[in-house]
Amino acid sequence: MSPPLIPLGVDRRAVLTRRIRLLVGVTIGYNVVEAVVALSAGTAAGSTALIGFGLDSIIEVSSAAAVAWQFAGRDSHAREKTALRVIAISFFALAAWVTVSSFRSLTGGAEASHSTIGLSLAALSLAVMPGLSYAQRRAGRELNSRTAVADSKQTLLCTYLSGILLIGLTMNSLFGWTWADPMAALAIAAVALKEGRDTWRGETCCTPPPPAKSATTSLTPLSPPPTTVTCTNACCGPVK
Template structure:
C-alpha cells in the first residue's frame, strides 16, 4: 500500500488527476489503518473491548479525512474545466490494485472473523473499497485517454469522496462488521443487529 500510495500520488500530481491523487491518499489511509490494527493487537490490548472500539473509531475517522479534500478538489476541477493529462503509470497502478486488493481484503476479513475484531474487518473493507475505487479510477483514466472525457476524472473523485463518507459512517457505527466476540472480551456487542453484514 505504501508503494501504491506513493506511485498514485506522484502520478496524480504529474498528470493533474484529482481522482489519482485521491486514490493515493486512500492508499495512505489504508496503510495507517493497518498500523492501527497492529496497535490494537499488541500487548494488553489483545483482549480489550475498549481497544477494539477505539481502533474501530480510528479506522472510521480516516475515511472522513479523505472525503473533504477529494470532494472539494473534484468540484473545483469540474467547475474550472481542468483537464488531467494522460498517465500510463496511473492506468497500470489501477489495474494492479483491481487484482491485488480484493485478495488482501478477503484475507483480512477472514482473520477478523477468527480474531473477533470489527476494527480488523472494517480495515479489510477498506481494501475492498480500494479495489472498487481502482475500477472507477481505471474507467476515468481510460475514458480521458481514449475519448478525451476529461470530466470523468473529477467525477470519479466525487465518487471516492462519497464512498469515503459512507464507509466512514458504517465503520464508526460498526455496521456491516459482524464478527465473533474476541476471547475474554465479554458479552457480544449488538453491532450484529445491523443489516449489511458481509
C-alpha cells in the first residue's frame, strides 16, 4: 500500500491555485474571441472546418469554466468529480462534431473558399495555445489537480486542431485539396474520444507533489530520503 501524500505548503498551494485561476481566465477570454472570429469567418467562407474550430472554442470555454467553478469554492477537491464530468462531456461533444463535419465534407459537402482571416486565426492559435496548455498542466500536476490537467489537454487538443485547420485551409487555398482537412480531423476526433473516456474514468494523470523539506533535513544528512508515491498511469511523468 502506498504511503499517504505529503501535502503542499499552504503558501505554495495558494500560489498554484491563483495561477490556475489566472490561466483559466486567459483561456476563457481568448477562446470567446476565437469562437466569434472563427464562426463569423467560417460562415462567410462556407468553411465547415472553420465553423467546427469555432465550436471547439466554445467547448474549450465550457471546459475552462468547469475548472474555474471548481477553484472558486473553498474546497476545490469536493467539486473535482463534477468538473471532470463536464470536461469529459466536452471532449465527447468535440469528437462528435469533428466526426460529423468531416464525413459531411468527405461525402460532398460545400467546398470552402479561401479565408485570410481563418488562416491568420489558425496561425495565432497555434502559437498561443501550447504555452497556455503547458503552464496549466505544470501547475495542475504540482497541485495534484486532475481537472486542471484535463483542461490543459483540452487546450492542447485545440493546438492540434489549429495545426490541422491551418494545413487544411492552406492546402485548399493553394491546391484545392478539400479532402486533406477532414481526413486529418478524423484522427483528432479519435484522440478527443480517448481523452474524454480517460477523463470520465478519472484516469487523468497527475504527478504527486514532492515531499516538503523538513526543518531537520540539514541536521540528518545521512537519513534515508522519504518514500515517494509513484503514479500508476502510464502517461504520468515528472513535472518539467
